[in-house]
Amino acid sequence: MGERKIIEIIQGHFDLMPKMPIPFGDDVSACNIGNGNLAILKTDMLVSKTDVPPGMTLWQAARKAVVMNISDFAAKGVKPKAMLVSLGLPKDVREEDIMELARGLNEGAREYDAYVIGGDTGEASDLVISISLFGTAAKSEVMLRSGARPGDVLAVTGFFGNAPAGLKILLHNIDAQEKLRKVLVDSVLLPRARLKEGLALRRSGAISAAIDSSDGLAWSLHEVAKASNIGFTVDKLPIAPEAERFAEDHDIDPEELALYGGEEYELILTVKPNLWAAAEEAVRRVRGSLFRIGTVEAKKTVLIETDGKRRVIQPRGYEHFKS
């Protein structure tokens, strides 16, 4: 059973909170706290056996668990304030392992100006790091998945394919030229959440919908299409040059890496066309990037156009529990 099927079953059993400000299935959850303000909440769990590739240190694993959660706040344009951590630790855990995990958690949080304020620990067979993130936001300001309109510009904050290529290197012990290897592998071991970009874009008022790309570019596009009831044409696939080079060297389809890889933490956004310059300017001011990759369409299909030919982008991506 796939992760998404499981989530669907579970959600079907939950009573809906009245006036739920953000629906199930968006990147974060929310709760009204009065005066048009929301408490923004997110939980995301890292489990060593599926989320920690060979070669990743405990410090990196702990930091990655933080980044996974921060990235969802970034996609909504919400500043994270505080973090809780539930740690499941194997029985034979050493004191130095615990210190390394604690440092990774703290440094991950501080990198994005948040603090760890509490948590819990227990014995588990795997290393489990479950993080909950908290922040507040004005209800009218949160960037949801559901606001994209036909004619909006489709944009991303960075290139795709490096983390999936790096993951192949780590998992299958694939060779690569040293400098290339480092770029690809680092994108797996030291992912970054696009928080400053997300906050700046939210303030620009130019964004109609947003999502983070951790489930893969293809899957995330389909999620926004579903939530906004629109479609996309991608006419400029943002493949990272390093991923392209790696794909060429190893006879891998670079499009496959960029579209269906996942575990990347870019933001995917739809921008109101008359405010495109404002969005670009907002991102430039925080020294980020914004690349136009396509257009929002009224027709509910997700397509890629290359050399004048259109093909369907499939609704698949990175998923745990795949059998």
Next chain:
Amino acid sequence: MGERKIIEIIQGHFDLMPKMPIPFGDDVSACNIGNGNLAILKTDMLVSKTDVPPGMTLWQAARKAVVMNISDFAAKGVKPKAMLVSLGLPKDVREEDIMELARGLNEGAREYDAYVIGGDTGEASDLVISISLFGTAAKSEVMLRSGARPGDVLAVTGFFGNAPAGLKILLHNIDAQEKLRKVLVDSVLLPRARLKEGLALRRSGAISAAIDSSDGLAWSLHEVAKASNIGFTVDKLPIAPEAERFAEDHDIDPEELALYGGEEYELILTVKPNLWAAAEEAVRRVRGSLFRIGTVEAKKTVLIETDGKRRVIQPRGYEHFKS
């Protein structure tokens, strides 16, 4: 390494949030949200191999995970509003298991008027249920561990010993007369959080300090003593009659069950002596119980007095990771 040692190591590595409204180590964490109000946050993780005894259904395990968290809110007098769930699920999990877990989570939340508003799932070797709870409270109203003063009345919301006795029955397959068995085992399988008592007592203004008893009566008393810089004399140990009966039948020390058992979700409170009647009345109105069991002392020892003799209550209790 014990759970408390691990927590100590971890906390030592965290940068402290400035003006942290509730210190590390209290039952909940908090974050200022303006106008003297706090976001109250709690995470507590249930792991099948240490927290789910034989005989406990998945529905009960999911509900217990909720109750563990609600109980900490109850001890602070804070109403829980919303809940996030991170679920670690074994690879071979069945659809009906997932539905049972979802129902337990939802029914646990609704029992205490809260809603599940989001979550995450991933593959893990054990069943892991990590819950995060959210609510808001006026900063001045939260009942902390640190406010007890010499002369205050020490009180609890119920009797102790049944869950530890029930756990012995489940873990070691011990015989007990059918009716007795049911009471003891149900206290393990269907624990209750004292939320209405906690909310009523907070509103009464009579409480100087509070904690929940999930780590055991003895340990929890030591925690309040440490946080409030005081001591206790317990002169009336609140042993449940069923636990007493079970202890007698099986030649177990009933005091051991009541003091050092743990996994019970009563509230332990210190009450301003001049407001004792108000506290009693507040609890009676919500059909709860409040039992006076001792006194807060200036001397920083935790003692029990029986037949005019005083003995030390040891700082030990229920703990995972014990080797």
